[in-house]
Amino acid sequence: MFLSLRSPLCVLSYIILGLLSVVTVCGNLLVIISVMYFKQLHTPTNSLILSLSVADLLVGVLVFPFSMAFTVTSCWYHEDLFCKIRGSFDVSLSTCSILNLCCISIDRYYAVCKPLIYRTKINDHVVVIMILVCWGISALIGIGVIIAGFNQGKCEGSCLLDALISTTMGCIFAFYIPVIIMLSIYLKIFLVAQKQARSIQNTKSGATVSKLERKATKTLAIVLGVFLLCWTPYFICMIFQPLLYLSTPVAVIETLNWFTLSNSMLNPFIYAFFYSWFRSAFRMIISGKIFQGDFANSKL
Template structure:
């Protein structure tokens, strides 16, 4: 760790809710403050909500036959990634963010980073695949079933998870090499600081933005076509508002959670970033895994119907798998 980075960590711990640092001996002392306890409770509740929300999505799609569609298979993959974020990354990040792990970089920290990179990147790649599916469903409905089938969806899911694992492996190897490197570390810095955000975020987000903008413009064109046909301004305005609202929710939530962190990650090359800022933005990205069930599932009425049946435990009282989810 260079002097600037070390100083950044020390400064961060001067404001750490669960630790105090002795500036003379550079040692950390555990403190059980009210803020620290509240943070554990809040982050624990976020983990529970993330797990429960994504479990509802996964169970709904697996149990109800009406939800056995290509689009929902992609949502299952997204749900599994976000579920594992709630089960694995949330607890590890709680130990990481609220412990001395930020100062003492041990094996535990590297394990946490690996799971974080794999699952978060998989979640982003799944969102990218869902945008491709939505493009064909909305803009090319006549060829949708031929383009998006079980084989294609299987390849999408496999690639999302495989590429995420490769990105994580490259990130960890570069991190280990940089620790051993003393002078010429340029290539390791590039692999660790530049390539991961490019492949994990910037490239997928460009694809997602491009696809959703295409969907939006085509939806507007279709709305104007309907207006010319049936002369119903109210219908057209309603369709445009619905399309705009859907895209605003999807893109707004995604960019709100992910863009600040990756901008901060990229700015690390220009200088040190304080610990509290970096960890807060990292938690914001994990928050997206809690939002995804609401955005991609709660938005549709058939998922809401499925959730009500599951929560009311009717699936344990009768066979509801063939219910018409209206």
């Protein structure tokens, strides 16, 4: 049973979920401004991080409000159009996040495993194509799911559940297969990095570059790990639910869904914790220093 719009619990829910939305938007906005403003951060890897942050920012702007309304009031007052719009944004942006993470894993593979050809294989032109493909496929999937009948019929308390059951195959192609690919790539990177660490006999500068690449890879692997931690319970529930003919309570689905949405809030904190240059950039933006002069070429 969903909450009354005037109940204290309803108001508290809106406040808490609203704060999550604000933190998500502000955190990812810091990442976006940092990458766009500071020239030191103009790298192929950070361009992909920028794309991921834009997807996470849109989750905070577009998905959070719809999800808040659904969690607190259900779809009773919005009929099926409400759920269709929510489902479209949710599917599109989650797919975009996954595809961006796939591209980041490919970038890290070339940076660590094939450093000599990294700059020729992963350049600005290639990164732009990667980003366009990510967003293009995500938009098509979001539109296609609606056209294929996502959330058709009257929208009742179980509309989200019915939609999730109808998209089981979508879970496999949009989540499980990309995740298996990413895990395989990071396993390969880990093995190569371990081999490099044992046999490195290069110059000091070469060793430093290799160490920086491995640190970047480790941080981005943590981003992937947090993503899996947030998303896997949701997709496990979705994949087994129709197979076992079980009807999962909407409250459980909503809890898992909010766990997945929280991933969009966590990534900026990971960057700030592991990257000193992101911390420096965040401090300069929050303090307003970048508005007091031209600091685009600052050493972070």
